[in-house]
Amino acid sequence: MLIGELAERAGTSPRTLRYYEEHGLVRPSRDANGYRQYDDAELRVVHEIRALLADGFGVDDIKPFVDCLRAGNSAAHVCPDAVAVLRRRLAEVDGYLARLNDVRRRLSDQLDEAIEHRLEDQEIRCLMNPC
Amino acid sequence: MLIGELAERAGTSPRTLRYYEEHGLVRPSRDANGYRQYDDAELRVVHEIRALLADGFGVDDIKPFVDCLRAGNSAAHVCPDAVAVLRRRLAEVDGYLARLNDVRRRLSDQLDEAIEHRLEDQEIRCLMNPC
DNA sequence: TCTTGCCTTGACGCCGATGTCAGGGCCTAC
DNA sequence: GTAGGCCCTGACATCGGCGTCAAGGCAAGA
Numbered sequence: 001m002l003i004g005e006l007a008e009r010a011g012t013s014p015r016t017l018r019y020y021e022e023h024g025l026v027r028p029s030r031d032a033n034g035y036r037q038y039d040d041a042e043l044r045v046v047h048e049i050r051a052l053l054a055d056g057f058g059v060d061d062i063k064p065f066v067d068c069l070r071a072g073n074s075a076a077h078v079c080p081d082a083v084a085v086l087r088r089r090l091a092e093v094d095g096y097l098a099r100l101n102d103v104r105r106r107l108s109d110q111l112d113e114a115i116e117h118r119l120e121d122q123e124i125r126c127l128m129n130p131c
Numbered sequence: 132m133l134i135g136e137l138a139e140r141a142g143t144s145p146r147t148l149r150y151y152e153e154h155g156l157v158r159p160s161r162d163a164n165g166y167r168q169y170d171d172a173e174l175r176v177v178h179e180i181r182a183l184l185a186d187g188f189g190v191d192d193i194k195p196f197v198d199c200l201r202a203g204n205s206a207a208h209v210c211p212d213a214v215a216v217l218r219r220r221l222a223e224v225d226g227y228l229a230r231l232n233d234v235r236r237r238l239s240d241q242l243d244e245a246i247e248h249r250l251e252d253q254e255i256r257c258l259m260n261p262c
Numbered sequence: 263t264c265t266t267g268c269c270t271t272g273a274c275g276c277c278g279a280t281g282t283c284a285g286g287g288c289c290t291a292c
Numbered sequence: 293g294t295a296g297g298c299c300c301t302g303a304c305a306t307c308g309g310c311g312t313c314a315a316g317g318c319a320a321g322a
Contacts, residue, residue: 004298014299016280033288035299055234058278077241078248086245090238093231100228103186107221110208114217117209135268145269147310164318166269189308 001038003028010046017046023059025049025066045069048076056093061085132169134159141177148177154190156180156197176200179207187224192216 003014010017020026021036026045028036045066052062064081073079077086134145141148151157152167157176159167176197183193195212204210208217 002299013280015282018301019279031299033299035288053279055237075241075244075248078245083242083245086238086242090235090242093235093238097228097231097235100224100231104221104224104228106186107217107224110206111214111217111221113206114209114214117206133269144311146312149271150310162269164269166318184309 001040001042003036003038006038006042006046009043010050012046012050020046020049020059023063025059025062052076055089057085057089061089132171132173134167134169137169137173137177140174141181143177143181151177151180151190154194156190156193183207186220188216188220192220 001009003017007014007017017026017036021028026038026042026049028038028042031037048065048069049059049062052065053059064079064085065076068079068082069076071079076082132140134148138145138148148157148167152159157169157173157180159169159173162168179196179200180190180193183196184190195210195216196207199210199213200207202210207213
């Protein structure tokens, strides 16, 4: 399978697949003319990569997962290295969640305050000019 | 007050204050020699800007808040334009929280699965080679 | 006067995953 | 042979809030 076909089957672009290759995630062989040649198993790998990227992993975190898949495991996340990355990312996500919840609270409080403030203004206006 | 002093008092850098000015958030006057001159009220403005940035607003979202402060209001978020931005940002944050919670769930599930998988392996090893 | 330290503007660097363009080769159908 | 469609490599662009460097002006003390 050439790069264009894999890209289409994986729902991405040739550029993206070359980028994954640069980062050691995908390993095509080469035809005599220099064209990249992918076997069917790479489709699964690319799907895994994209799922991990969508979950916020960086390309450089993903290698252990890909290696785990290539080693013949049924899932990419069962190997110790992958588990370590999973743990790290989970802690990171928990941090983001905590901070984001703080932000949410502040925003919500400010909105409430603004609404209350407007009500006060309205009351004042009503005192001056009954409504 | 010159830019260096305001920067220090606000816990930031001259570069940053010039950046805010580029985006219409801060408005110093100029000395005869071209130096930026800030009055004390700008310190409050800069603090407001930094608080909003820390809550994930973009510089271009911040203008209504600054305008609200300059208009003499007791808080930057009580004006209608600021409230609109607050609402937008709150919705955005809720979106992030939802997605991040999904991610967290997936990570957590994968970790659980990996641990279970390891236990199975251990059982298999124990069957083959009692422990 | 020379140094030191602040100020000015302008411009490039960063990070990360990917788009996009440039310049060129290979292959197939007409 | 030539047009079109795929492939190749290399490199610059994107976004945002700055850091940082360059080249130079201004002010004040030794």
